[in-house]
Amino acid sequence: MTLKIIITGTTGMVGEGVMQRCLDNPKVEKVLAISRKPNGHQHPKLEELIHSDFMDLDSIESQLTGYDACYFCAGISSMGISKEDYEKITYDLTLSFAATLAKLNPQMTFTYVSGQGTDGTEQGKSHWARTKGKTENDLRKLPFKAVYAYRPGMMKPLPGAIHVISYYKYFAWLYPIGRALYSNAFNTLAEVGDSMLFVSTNEYDKFILNGKEITATAEKLVTSSK
Template sequence: MKIILTGATGFVGTEVLRQALQDPEIERVVVLGRKSVGTAHPKLHEVVLKSFLDYAPAADQLNADACIWCLGVSQTAVSRDEYIEITYGYAVAALEAMLQANPGVRFCFLSGRGAEQEERASTLYGKIKGRTERELSRLSPNVFNFRPAFIKPAYPGQKRPFAPTAFLPLAWVVDKFTDDFSVDAATLARALLDVAKHGAQEKIILNRALRHWTPQGASRAS
């Protein structure tokens, strides 16, 4: 199968890309980005976009089985308008373009805990992530919204900004008492890829489900 990936240089996206390139079920990975990921692999095809609102330059690459959307930005790193454009505008424009190439494309949107589709959340993050989930789901029945909580490294030493890194020791403690607090990037990536390949019954996938994810392909093969 062929998948499209965005945010491939980010904290979760790099792990999704690593696993996708090793996955025998995936024949081709098309990475849409502003710059090269710096990796050479027979399965990998990169498309450099000037704008994530204009997919005409990538039109011949958009006919894919699935897209994993890991592109995102912190609400504290950009202005309100920029955050809305990056979080909502980019994802909606991408799905609209991909649906023209393949109406059945699966779209796995990396959202987050606190997203509220009715936009009643107190944070800009919660409102706009929720708005994006709602609009993507309106466009297609094959949209899956992933809502991880705190995301831990996929492996020891994986780089992350200072604030979440400093928060990591607390996550290891709290995880002993609840499945709702965190998930590691490797487990999250496996769930994203599994749904991209096989779909899922739930359209909104919460942190607890991600931590205990059972691969759909394995259950179907058994």
């Protein structure tokens, strides 16, 4: 089975890393990267779709059919913006985008990158964590084949990445120490990408994937490819 995959957030570190891993996998036939600006990458399997308004996909719906999976890696920090704007970008935009894909591709697997600390109860004190939790929970209600919520902590970029978050460059030396001491909070972006490919092609019984689940499913993909 080959996969046709839609990826958002490829102008950011997570989406770029997931995209790189998908493009390197021989079982991936095509990657459609949807973003507001070019991501700076070229590849025979990569198609870029530049679209300014993720809340309104009417004009590009015809280009979004026939896909097996969507890896939603777009996101924004809650720092420096109002609660209303954070909810609009994190919840409203994500659900609107996903609802369109569910209508067009009901057999699609949808994976959403929320992050470590997300509050699935929607009852905690942290606004960003509650908002992410509500987004996870309501995505699960959409009529996809399967939905998975990814909660990685610190992630190690792939070689050749051009969209690395600035502070990761300064704290990269912490990664091997953190991985050894607290493996659930440290993943490579290769693992995140491989894990998404695994859950897209295999039945997986957990909705939420923390660091350890991401590592385990990534290892299963590698093992099954040998």
